[in-house]
Amino acid sequence: MATMRAACVERYGGPEVVQLREVEKPRPKQGELLIRVVNTTVNSADWRIRSLEVPRGYGTLMRLAMGFSKPRQPVLGSEISGVVEELGEGVEGFRVGDAVIAVAGMGMGAHAEFKVMSAAERVIAKPASLSFQEASALCFGGLTALHYLRARAKVKAGEKLLVIGASGAVGIAAIQLAREFGAEVTAVCSGGNAELVRSQGARHVIDYTREDLTARSEQYDVILDCVGSVEYGSVRPLLKQGGRLLRIVSSLAGQFTALFQGRLSGHRVISGVGTERTEDMRYLAELAAQGKYRPVIDSAFPLEGIRDAYTRVESKRKRGSVVLDVSPAPVHPRADGHIR
Incomplete structure (x- = not known):
């Protein structure tokens, strides 16, 4: 069985509950992409899910939605910049080696070396104007x-x-x-x-x-x-x-x-919950390509330093985004400049 490294949350609590584990590497099914994660982020949503420190009134609802004693999905993280590693059957518009940005949403799973995503939504080409660190913090x-x-x-x-x-x-x-x-x-x-x-x-x-x-x-x-x-x-x-x-x-x-x-x-x-639409991702990427929008990176940590990344987020003193360096960025990623 092929494996990968992933940061797993095995119970609710402080940064110490996050453990780096070897887990099964996913394989793409029909219509899916396997993305090798170059960078991801640790954001306030990850902190709230991991710690259950949520706004008043949401504690029980969060447990019902995410898992009563621990997250049902132990690998958190929603933002990805990376490279297409493998294509599932029937995928069009992407090639192995493409540099991409993806949003995993509530499915999470981005705090790992690989992530499977549907090719049909919330995956777009990475603008060449952004580094992989910046691209992971775009969305x-x-x-x-x-x-x-x-x-x-x-x-x-x-x-x-x-x-x-x-x-x-x-x-x-x-x-x-x-x-x-x-x-x-x-x-x-x-x-x-x-x-x-x-x-x-x-x-x-x-x-x-x-x-x-x-x-x-x-x-x-x-x-x-x-x-x-x-x-x-x-x-x-x-x-x-x-x-x-x-x-x-x-x-x-x-x-x-x-x-x-x-x-x-x-x-x-x-108030209410925001949306994560592919067309809005494309809009942000187009602005980035035109030099009109660029994420600010507060700090970067290796995947094995994810506890320190959480500590930085929880300090409420970060400026912009905290990113994780998961795997080396390719020297010459395939990109055609078109925001798909």
Whole structure:
């Protein structure tokens, strides 16, 4: 039996519950690709699943969905950059050796040397302009920010956007995408990250360690809370008429109350689960190919250092994305420049 290395979560808990194991190497079935993982990420979703540190009200639901005493899928991780290793029967549009980006979604399994994916969805060509490390971090923050800004809030040119938690993966993606949409961005972060967020396109920066955000008189069309640090009542005075509060992280009760909050004030409170669509992946990749969108890498760890990667994520001090180096990047990956 052919095997591969994989980081396995054998019970819920701290970084110490992650063990590097030899597991069976998967084989692609009809319509599937086998991808050799070059890089993957450890993100906040991986941390929450591994630790069960979830917003209030979600603990039991998470156990029911993921596994009561341990994750049913022990290999976490959703983002992949890598190389097509093998094609299943009937696969078209990909060749062995193609450099690709894939999103495993809730199927996870990316924290391993190989991952099987359906060739029909959530696998695209890697832009030549991105390194494999950058490509692995393209989608978690990017797809989340794109879903909230474009699909839900419908941010328009000239609107004012306030991004809370601006130096994380979602916040940095939001700044870059809002810049592309023509919005004026104010970033909320610590003073040490001010230069970073300005370099990504933020026009203004609020240092939350020195200034009370809720005491400001300026108003915004859209407030994007990436970290779950504000309630509607505290930021209501900051929203213009027709303003939208986007809550990426909220309690279960917050999900329900969002349906009704703000209506009397002419506001909308928007929360819920984001989407992972292939066409949105292609959009992000096209922007990256044009030099308009680029993930920021906070740090990189080898697969055997995944516990340290988790520790960095849980510090809540990372800037952008934490990546894992799983296997060596090919010197000359096959790429035709077309974003499939």
